[in-house]
Amino acid sequence: MSHAELMIPFIEAHRYSERVALMDDTDSLTYRQLSEAVERRAQNWQQIVALHRPVVMMLIDNSITSVVDYLTALSLDYVVLLLNRECTLATREQYAQALTPNAVIGDGTVTFLHNDPPSTDARLSLLLSTSGSTGAGKCVALSQRNLTANCDAILAYLPIVAEDITLATLPLSYSYGLSVLHTHLKAGATICFTRHSVFDKAFWEVIKNRPVTSLAGVPSFYEMLLRLRFTRMTLPALRYFTQAGGKLAEAHVTSLAEYAKQTDKAFFVMYGQTEATARMAYLAPHKVLQKPGAMGQAIAGGEFKLTGENPPDGEGELCYRGDNVMLGYVEKAADLAAFTPPEWLATGDLAVCDADGDYTITGRTKRMIKIAGERVNLDVVEQAFLSILAGQNLTLAACVIGEDDKLIAVYSGELSGEQNAQLTDQLVKTLAIPKRNIRLLANVTIALLDNGKIDYASLARQQKGVA
């Protein structure tokens, strides 16, 4: 393949544009320069990897060179497992063993591993981890069609224009962060990176001086902004901001919506999952003040239904159908060979639908919480907690409950302060969950249901307001 024929996804329409595509704290790249960088890197990599459609493990961060890596791999039709560069060595090793990649790519460099041709489904393009930076969870397999469909559907409702400068604060290894990249590249807009956090002065200098016209964030991001009195800031260039990745407290949604209204900006509350590439729904900005708990309606080309509805409020499991529904899950190399995509994606979320057709998430079917925006399966944590107890020869009845950002490990009986501190430390180490999100509760009676299973619902009710 000569480099002139290389098709670069998302940016074909403006690959020779002199507009700035990517910017970080020190450098920038126009669309033309970005295209040239991708072409050069593609030529280099083809010297190293002779295989057709190799499986590569790519470690990325929010940097210009990572975007060049990513676009190069997609242009060459590689099967890309995208990992956060900050993930632990153990996580990388687990994925390397499970998926036997042909090469590891990071920071513009290819490390060749082996030449065995992988057997992959022709539609497969991208693998995203479902567990963020904590551990090696199963991967979501996505096709180019998934990426394109979701990108186009998002561009149909978010007011992204070529003159925009967005600040990409979400990791690109996370589906929401990646969707911000895709949509802005497709629109020919500017994506700005910064190594500064919201609590650094330099972050706000970037916002004011670029100036940034849109922001995207998960609940914890907006909690920080509100703590910083975001709603008192004068940011004339900021046109709109979006929130997804979990439910933001209604009081916060209302504060942000009021700020948006007063300052003539738009606030989009959205809903999605990596299993649906990123986005499934959004709430029309003019409805946010009126329905601060809702997440709205399916994006263009998508459709919702509720299954197993319970009267009287009609709560049921939310299912979604559309071209952005994943090919399937991957846990090991053999899973890459063929996929049977589900027609309807069962989200695992419980929802209700109002008379206007707007959906509100009301709970989850699985024992799953989010900590700092990352999924944590309570059953997995409970197993870890039980084996830690067993490892210390502590024979106690124990289990794990929780809500978002709060993991509660409960046990019957009482332990010393020192033992508690040790247990917490071990949980922090084993699960890579920050200490501040973990509580230990002693002297809890763990009641069982008739079927012998732990009555988690009554435990959760008991602990509400206690922990």
Next chain:
Amino acid sequence: MDTQQKLQQAFSDALGIPPEKVIDGLTYNTIPEWDSTAHMVLIAELENVFDVMLDTDDIIDMSSVAQAKLILQKYDVSFA
């Protein structure tokens, strides 16, 4: 508890570190326990304990224990 102890306790609670590790030289982003999420918890804790409402610039400037003392003094919290 005097204000110095209250400050130490607030840092200790918010960052999840022992009170004896809360010294003037302790600085934001230099220990894993004091990252941006912990910073938010810390600000909430300080506002509660000292019953103040910090300005944006003060929240951003509060990058060390010593700095926190200086800033809180602007809000009429005195450290003997």
